[in-house]
Amino acid sequence: MQVEITPSGIQGEIYAPASKSSMQRACAAALVRKGTSVVLNPGHSNDDLAALRVIQAMGALVQQKGDDILVINSNGIAAAADEVNCGESGLGIRMFSPLIALNTKNIRINGEGSLTTRPMDFFDDTLPKLGVTIQSNNGKLPLNIKGPLQPKNIAIDGSLSSQFLTGLLMAYAAADATDVTIVVHNLKSKPYIDLTLKVMSDFGLKVPENKNYEAFYFGKDSVAIEETAETLEYTVEGDWSGGAFLLVAGAIAGPIRIKGLDVFSTQADKAILQALMDCGCVISVQSDVIEIGPGKLKAFQFDANDCPDLFPPLVALASYCEGTTVIEGVERLTHKESNRALTLQDEFGKMGIVIELQDNLMIVKGGTGVQGAAVHSRHDHRIAMACAVAALRAEGNTHIGEAQAINKSYPDFYTHLQKLGATVSINNKSAVHE
Ligand SMILES: O=C(O)C1=C[C@@H](OP(=O)(O)O)[C@@H](O)[C@H](O)C1
Ligand SMILES: C=C(OP(=O)(O)O)C(=O)O
Structure with a gap:
């Protein structure tokens, strides 16, 4: 064109x-939360549509109610497919991969366009430390992973992208990380982590203590994700x-x-x-x-x-x-x-x-x-x-x-x-x- x-x-x-950063995080949080989430002002960019496809592949039910309302039902992460495509979204693949790694089965994670040449070697270094078997294509897509990811104390490098940390934070919350710290060196794009923590809080997920963007501590109290009958409403922010x-x-x-x-x-x-x-x-x-x-x-x-x-x-x-x-x-x-x-x-x-x-x-x-x-x-x-x-x-x-x-x-x-x-x-x- x-x-x-x-x-x-x-x-x-x-x-x-609508902000794709807000929308994709809402999709991830609605998948993690067990119950019905209503998403108002949903985005319809390609990255947003890819996020919706990923959460459906992970077991969520997504219903469109008119142009401006999406209803997402989830029973937690339970893969309904063994291959997931994140489209061209860097945030999508980096945020969803740790969540997908909460499954016990082998899952292939792929993407399209420029995403196929963007670096993913973070996962080769990090996921094995959390009990996940991973095979990438020399640090690029596709990724083949087999979980389940187990939250542990870990130190990561945040200088390439904040998106990997966003994924770990979501996955640690989903797995009820307790008395566990993610240490981050040289974190860049810090406000994006504020947005991640804000969306986690808006969806009632366990939110770690942010220690000056150098460490994120999940406290001693267990906050296991329970099925809830309460419908949660989230409005996607303007971009x-x-x-x-x-x-x-x-x-x-x-x-x-x-x-x-x-x-x-x-x-x-x-x-x-x-x-x-x-x-x-x-x-x-x-x-x-x-x-x-x-x-x-x-x-x-x-x-x-x-x-x-x-x-x-x-x-x-x-x-x-x-x-x-x-x-x-x-x-x-x-x-x-x-x-x-x-x-x-x-x-x-x-x-x-x-x-x-x-x-x-x-x-x-x-x-x-x-x-x-x-x-x-x-x-x-x-x-x-x-x-x-x-x-x-x-x-x-x-x-x-x-x-x-x-x-x-x-x-x-x-x-x-x-x-x-x-x-x-x-x-x-x-x-x-x-
Ligand atoms: O978390 C997000 O929504 C994003 C984080 C940023 O990436 P980096 O953390 O890689 O800078 C940004 O460039 C990207 O468009 C969206
Ligand atoms: C880099 C961008 O997005 P992502 O990393 O999520 O693909 C962007 O939107 O400019």
Whole structure:
């Protein structure tokens, strides 16, 4: 699918999409909890749909009640299949694998697209220490595992991704870990762990004590997961990661009003607000709406080590900011859907924006004029969205190749831009839901 963006001003009001980080965690927690969980505002991105398929393969019953309600019934983890596909979701595979490892039977865990080349060797090192037999494809997919995982004191490395820790925390809670500590060295993306602990608490699971993100202690009291007749309701949060593209679009080509973003959320990408405040756009943050429009945009400095998904929208923003913007955290980008520092450099280079990479720093030379160009998503949803947003005030039209990559996190992205008045033409629209 190809998308063409004609430079356009945008205006009006839009709701941010559902957060896939919140939705996938809710699916995992609803699987662990024994009883009925009602999920409101469920997401429908490819990663969300993959999470729903995984929990069904693990024995949960999922029923759709209208567009906005999912009912999940679970009796706890009991594999109904011996093969599970996590789609293209890094969080999916890293969070669900330890949960799947609670089964006693052999299960093959697989994925698709960029997930097949992302590192999973964490599991080769860690799962055997917890009593799980694992065979991977040299640290990549597929994984063949045989549990059951037994929670034990363990030390892990958190520098590559927080997602492995999210999986262990969920699995330890599911297995009623008692008087057990997970020690974590050099944890990155810390706010994502806050979100994990928040969802665990919202679903009534046993929540460990967070000792300054260096150790997570499951206390002495046993909190075995009992079947409950009480229905639990969880509302999936609006997505600050997808919302960041809307906010930047507003700062470049607005004014617009964005609803559905909770300013009290633990989501890492809420940090976009700091960059927006620093760059000089016109922004008003209220509890139920954010109003945002262009101002005299100037370069800013930003530490994205703990919120790596903000790089793409920040680069789109920095392209329009006069001067040199410096963003820290490049090392966090190597193993995403693409090697994102390089793909941002390449694709924004086609649009006339110079990006330099110096160790952990990304340096964006902004305010030099953005040129419409033929760019490519590089199979990465956030690259497609960053280019689309940058195209809104470019000189000339922009064509985005393999634009359907957005389906991984934000399938309504182009239609939301259209709703805000942008001229976005979509060729081969049927590919939107490929
Ligand atoms: O837990 C999550 O929902 C996520 C954690 C982050 O990954 P890392 O912990 O690997 O940085 C982020 O990049 C990813 O998009 C979603
Ligand atoms: C890297 C991402 O997701 P995941 O790691 O869950 O695939 C992302 O959404 O940008």
